[in-house]
Amino acid sequence: MPTAAAMAGGMATGPGSRVTRYAKSTAASVTPVRPGKTHALSALDNAMERHAVYLVLYYRAAPGLDREPLKESLSDVLSQYPAMTGRLTRPAAAAAAAGGGGDGGEGGGATAAVHHGWIVKCNDAGVRTVDATAAATLDEWLATASGEEEMDLAYFEPMGPDPYIWSPFYVQLTEFADKSYALGLSCTHLHNDPTAAVLFLNAWAAAHRRDSPYPPFLHSPALAAKSAAPPPEHPLLAAKSRGSPDTGGEMSSATFRFSAAAMRALLSAVEPGTTPFAALAALFWLRVAAAAADAAEERELTLALDFRKRMQAPLPTGYYGTAVHFATARADLSSGLASVAAAVERRAAAVPEEELWPAIEWLHARQAAGGEPFQMYGPELTCMALDHVPLYGAEFAAGAAPARAACRVGGASGEGLVIVLPSAEGESARDVAVTLPAAVTARICRDREVLRYGADVVFGPKVDTQAS
Secondary structure: OOOHHHHHOOOOOOOOOOEEEEEEEEEOOOOOOOOOOEEEOOHHHHHOOOOEEEEEEEEOOOOOOOHHHHHHHHHHHHOOOOOOOOEEEOHHHHHHHOOOOOOOOOOOHHHHHHOOOOEEEOOOOOEEEEEEEEOOOHHHHHHHOOHHHHHHHOOOOOOOOOHHHOOOEEEEEEEOOOOOEEEEEEEEOOOOOHHHHHHHHHHHHHHHOOOOOOOOEOOHHHHOOOOOOOOOOOHHHHHHHHOOOOOOOOEEEEEEEEOHHHHHHHHOOOOOOOOHHHHHHHHHHHHHHHHOOOOOOEEEEEEEEEOOOOOOOOOOOOEOOOOEEEEEEEEEHHHOHHHHHHHHHHHHHOOOHHHHHHHHHHHHHHHHOOOOOOOOOOOOOEEEEOOOOOOOOOOOEOOEOOOEEEEEEEOOOOOOEEEEEEOOOOOOOEEEEEEEEHHHHHHHOOOHHHHOOOOEEEOOOOOOOOOO
């Protein structure tokens, strides 16, 4: 049963959960931040306010992998990440606190009139940590946990009415019955996209091993608008901004594990040279459309693509913030898997820098005009490419990679989100995490076309895979 403290602090898990959260504390940086330091969030960062990022890494029991040493190394690495331990504020309030004028309110002052959105006051307020236990061994958990139960390993509190006391980051340390651990990181997408969050976990692991962590690149002006002229409307983002978030239907999640052998089988069914991402995106696009009984042949799929290395002057790998571009792929779904995969491959490969800036500048202009954040992931079906991220590079003990890793993006309601991830097996193996309407998830988990290549369903509804 959850403790009284956990209940009072809002940390209790759902009925029947094997996870017990029993304490909440704060991890602070060991190196103070200079007074008055702030970190500006880009227009793309601010656009992600409706979303959150969740990561869970599983580790088998190992010397040095224990709660207190992990907290010590967390404080060490936070010295490299002053924005993580800060708190959100409005520009006018930050300017007033620094003596720069303004009335300190969220809407007043010349600064607020020029720049809407959030900035981070780097005030060493710390990152919230949550202590938890799981009533199962790691192997028992991996074999039996559902997608919903897995999220009990990554505690998060949405922003409340007082953002200046709200922690944008939570780290949950869950100990299994066999002394294995799950490390859950959750944060607002305002601060980090999944790539940046994964790189922080890698830096934490390096600090834990007493190696030098790779420092983050804290320079959001790298994505400042280049032109002062009013930009033309961005068709995809403008359509999203005019829509209403679809929050009425129940969503559920599952993860599909495609071994190297399963990926070879899938890739043999598409054109030579097709990437694993394009093949998997096409497969799930086709099957989700079939499960949703969508009879349309010509369809669109939104691709979410990391653009750090797509620019002529690439952003550093350690760029702290959001670098996700949303692009539309079109295909005739009646043309078959190989043709649809080829269409996804062409679109994912053809995203030049000239396509990125109109989206960034449109978001910047909209924010400057006081536009409110909107749903970026969805409500249309979206497929995100994350199979390039070093998800299994966070070795807290040298040579001991995570036994498994998971990633979700919160707030992706509507038709849902499909995320293609690396797999613990490495090489061409991939994991696919889906968050879809509950009825669609149930159908996909027993879909013969998905399972025929040898995929295993993990962290999802327990279904009879022999059913059609």
